[in-house]
Amino acid sequence: MSPAQARERFRTGERVPTAGWCQGWTQANLIAVPKRLRYELLLFAHRNPQACPVLDIGEPGAWSTELFGGDLRTDLPGYRLYRGGEAVADLDDVVAEWREDLVPFLIGCSFTFERALLNAGVPVRHLESGTNVPMYVTSVPCRSTGSLSGPLVVSMRPIPGELVRTAIEVSGRYPLVHGAPVHIGDPAAIGVDDLARPDYGDPVEVRTGEVPVFWACGVTPQAAVLASGIDFAIGHLPGHMAIMDVRDDDYLEP
Structure with missing residues (x-):
């Protein structure tokens, strides 16, 4: 299409x-x-x-x-x-x-680098399940301006542990569409309390042996509008x- x-x-x-x-x-x-x-x-x-x-x-x-x-x-x-x-x-x-x-x-x-992730053998769970990507408002503050400030929003994809480095390398080649992850592992470290309750989008399953990997998200300006x-x-x-x-x-x- x-x-x-x-x-x-x-x-x-x-x-x-x-x-x-x-x-x-x-x-x-x-x-x-x-x-x-x-x-x-x-x-x-x-x-x-x-x-x-x-x-x-x-x-x-x-x-x-x-x-x-x-x-x-x-x-x-x-x-x-x-x-x-x-x-x-x-x-x-x-x-x-x-x-x-x-x-x-x-x-x-x-979404721009998801096809490249798949081509490199990295699964993309929300594509597998036909749902929206899960997105979370973090406790990480953005750099503010005179009238705009707010938290970083991230999207999350669960990645098998042995493929995390591949996911970093593949997405890192797309710096104008968020690039490499901003956080890997413990969600609580960035203020995300419950992966099953995203602020936007739909939850996805994180399976045994998978690591939650977080990318900066373009919903961040909307969070700044709110804040x-x-x-x-x-x-x-x-x-x-x-x-x-x-x-x-x-x-x-x-």
């Missing part, structure tokens, strides 16, 4: 997490903020590059970007609306909520990504 075909399905009502969709095509996190915050968000991303790798930025009021040829208001399978620092609604589209001063940012996603009390923002529903018109291999370093 091409990105355009997937976007058409989302535009006409399909609502599913996008892990495993459009193999070989890059997926991205969406966060759109008022124009007055665009440089603040860009600085926040610069200070937290592993969690917030910026792939593309639209003009104020734009519904598309150079790397996303669809309509950002309708062509994702789910959206989350923020007002006054609270998540107030999950929506099928945001046509009515989109404003002329909104600046859309597309942030790298770890900072930002008056208005639009994000994707976590795990329900923007499928772009660029290839995963475009972000692979030799």
